[in-house]
Structure formats: C-alpha cells, structure tokens
Amino acid sequence: KQEVTQIPAALSVPEGENLVLNCSFTDSAIYNLQWFRQDPGKGLTSLLLIQSSQREQTSGRLNASLDKSSGRSTLYIAASQPGDSATYLCAVLEDNAGNMLTFGGGTRLMVKP
Amino acid sequence: DAGVTQSPTHLIKTRGQQVTLRCSPKSGHDTVSWYQQALGQGPQFIFQYYEEEERQRGNFPDRFSGHQFPNYSSELNVNALLLGDSALYLCASMQQGAYGYTFGSGTRLTVV
Numbered sequence: 001k002q003e004v005t006q007i008p009a010a011l012s013v014p015e016g017e018n019l020v021l022n023c024s025f026t027d028s029a030i031y032n033l034q035w036f037r038q039d040p041g042k043g044l045t046s047l048l049l050i051q052s053s054q055r056e057q058t059s060g061r062l063n064a065s066l067d068k069s070s071g072r073s074t075l076y077i078a079a080s081q082p083g084d085s086a087t088y089l090c091a092v093l094e095d096n097a098g099n100m101l102t103f104g105g106g107t108r109l110m111v112k113p
Numbered sequence: 114d115a116g117v118t119q120s121p122t123h124l125i126k127t128r129g130q131q132v133t134l135r136c137s138p139k140s141g142h143d144t145v146s147w148y149q150q151a152l153g154q155g156p157q158f159i160f161q162y163y164e165e166e167e168r169q170r171g172n173f174p175d176r177f178s179g180h181q182f183p184n185y186s187s188e189l190n191v192n193a194l195l196l197g198d199s200a201l202y203l204c205a206s207m208q209q210g211a212y213g214y215t216f217g218s219g220t221r222l223t224v225v
Binding site for chain 2: 004031036044
C-alpha cells in the first residue's frame, strides 16, 4: 500500500527566505506527482504536476523536483512572501491504482512579515 | 471557464441523518472523484465515477454511495451519519487519460 509522508508538518519562516518542503512515497511505481496548495477551510489549488518521466517542473517562484527511484519529491519556494502562507500537499498517482490520488498529510507553512 | 463547483459550501446535520452533496465538474472533464479530508489531515479517496459507474472505491463503508449523471455531474450520499463523518468533502474532476485533477472548494459537513 502506497504511503506518502511530508516533512516537516509545520514550518514558520521570515519573509524573503528560500525554503524546501519534502515529500516521500513508499512505492516508486507512480504515474505522476502533484503539489497542491490549500488555504484554511478551502479546496485544493494545483501548483505543479510532474510526470514520472520528468525530473522537475517550474512555475514562477516554485520549483518541484522528482526522484522516482528514491521515492522523493521536493517543492522549493524562492523568496517567500506572507501570501505563501498555506498548507502544501503532495499527492501521487500510482501506475496500478487506477485514478486514485494518495496524499501526504501536508506541510503547514507560515511566512512572517 | 468554470472550474469544479460544489454545493452546498457548509452543512450541519444530526447523527443518524442522511446527506447529499453535489458536484459539477470542470468543463470538458468526464471523471469525478470524491475525497474526505478530516481536520489537519490529507484528503482520503472515497470513490470515482466515470461513464455513470463507480470505477474505483477507497476504504469507506457502504454508508457512502454516489451517482454520476449523463452531464457528468455527481452526488455523494452519506447515510446514518456519525460524528466522525464531520469533514471537508472535496470533489475532483479530470478528463480520462489526462490525469491532471482539478479540485472544487469543498463542502464542510458538521455532524452534531
């Protein structure tokens, strides 16, 4: 059974810092990995999707990498801003699990002005 | 282009009651999945509908059931509500074969 773990569970940083959020998964037979942002009490906003054949994806100040063989992904946020404060979730879509996403528990990020 | 639309946004029910949540997928999407997110946790997969049939199901009891209509919209029904069913229920849609999900804003269900 696929398990997805996100470390740290919570993170507080001053504005302007570069930071890295970690995601690990136990079964490397994945089709893709997706990073989401969730504001309190709200739905999920897709940030980046990395196909299993890709190593990284970039969008603005965000960069996500994928090391499928080691079961790891990182989300790098450059020059953090207070508006980046949210919970960040990673989810994997497995090769042999139909269309079901398996989520990590999330990292709750607070960026202080 | 409208994204995924869920209704209602909030709901309060009493233990033992039944509830129906609704979801309209993003335009062009034909597959709808439902997820339950307890406070402070990641979403858990409930089930997925495609071509009006349940195609895949997570580890949820039969009290959770669903339906997909010809226009691809979907309903999630929960019978005999328990306090533990209190959660944010998220609907996600995608186009078969594309594998990129779009999520709605969710329905916050509180069971008292």
